[in-house]
Amino acid sequence: xxxxxxxxxxxxxxxxxxxxxxxxxxxxxxxxxxxxxxxxxxxxxxxxxxxxxxxxxxxxxxxxxxxxxxxxxxxxxxxxxxxxxxxxxxxxxxxxxxxxxxxxxxxxxxxxxxxxxxxxx
Amino acid sequence: xxxxxxxxxxxxxxxxxxxxxxxxxxxxxxxxxxxxxxxxxxxxxxxxxxxxxxxxxxxxxxxxxxxxxxxxxxxxxxxxxxxxxxxxxxxxxxxxxxxxxxxxxxx
Numbered sequence: 001x002x003x004x005x006x007x008x009x010x011x012x013x014x015x016x017x018x019x020x021x022x023x024x025x026x027x028x029x030x031x032x033x034x035x036x037x038x039x040x041x042x043x044x045x046x047x048x049x050x051x052x053x054x055x056x057x058x059x060x061x062x063x064x065x066x067x068x069x070x071x072x073x074x075x076x077x078x079x080x081x082x083x084x085x086x087x088x089x090x091x092x093x094x095x096x097x098x099x100x101x102x103x104x105x106x107x108x109x110x111x112x113x114x115x116x117x118x119x120x121x
Numbered sequence: 122x123x124x125x126x127x128x129x130x131x132x133x134x135x136x137x138x139x140x141x142x143x144x145x146x147x148x149x150x151x152x153x154x155x156x157x158x159x160x161x162x163x164x165x166x167x168x169x170x171x172x173x174x175x176x177x178x179x180x181x182x183x184x185x186x187x188x189x190x191x192x193x194x195x196x197x198x199x200x201x202x203x204x205x206x207x208x209x210x211x212x213x214x215x216x217x218x219x220x221x222x223x224x225x226x227x228x
Contacts, residue, residue, distance in 0.1 A: 045219040108210075
């Protein structure tokens with residue numbers, strides 16, 4: 001079964017750090033780019049970051065650029081998000097999502113269940 | 122960044138109704154448009170990719186259309202499990218922006 005399982009969320013003070021993990025199974029992890037997408041309580045979806053299968057290409061959303069770092073370990077079939085200088089507005093459920101190409105089109109076809117990050121004093 | 126605007130933001134409908142949700146892009150995105158369904162407390166699920174292609178395993182009552190700037194998601198006969206929030210997403214450029222969502226509620 002193709003599956004993504006996030007972990008590492010929790011309560012952290014403003015200015016603090018947290019590292020999220022996403023464990024993949026059921027597919028050849030290294031063959032797929034991956035994304036992090038977040039959803040603040042009661043709000044919509046916000047794309048956060050993208051990493052290619054080889055880690056050669058990385059993108060970030062403007063709201064997290066310079067504070068968050070995406071990485072992956074293909075040997076462990078794992079995706080990571082290092083979050084530093086956290087702010088209250090980073091409070092959200094964080095999802096990892098597989099990036100799938102349908103010819104020239106693409107979509108996020110597999111999602112994890114999400115992990116909650118709360119930034120509060 | 123490309124802005125995606127959905128309408129309506131919410132709607133009430135009955136089981137068996139035909140439901141249409143619209144998504145408009147701030148610039149032309151050809152057919153680089155996806156639709157997702159999110160049930161309460163669950164992760165999003167891909168329904169439609171490339172504006173009109175049905176993802177494997179998704180019921181045929183879901184369909185998508187449009188190109189350029191205007192797109193539509195249609196549910197031909199609403200089922201109880203379809204009460205959820207629906208999001209469009211453009212994949213024409215990075216960042217891959219989402220619409221604000223359309224919540225489909227029970228009338």
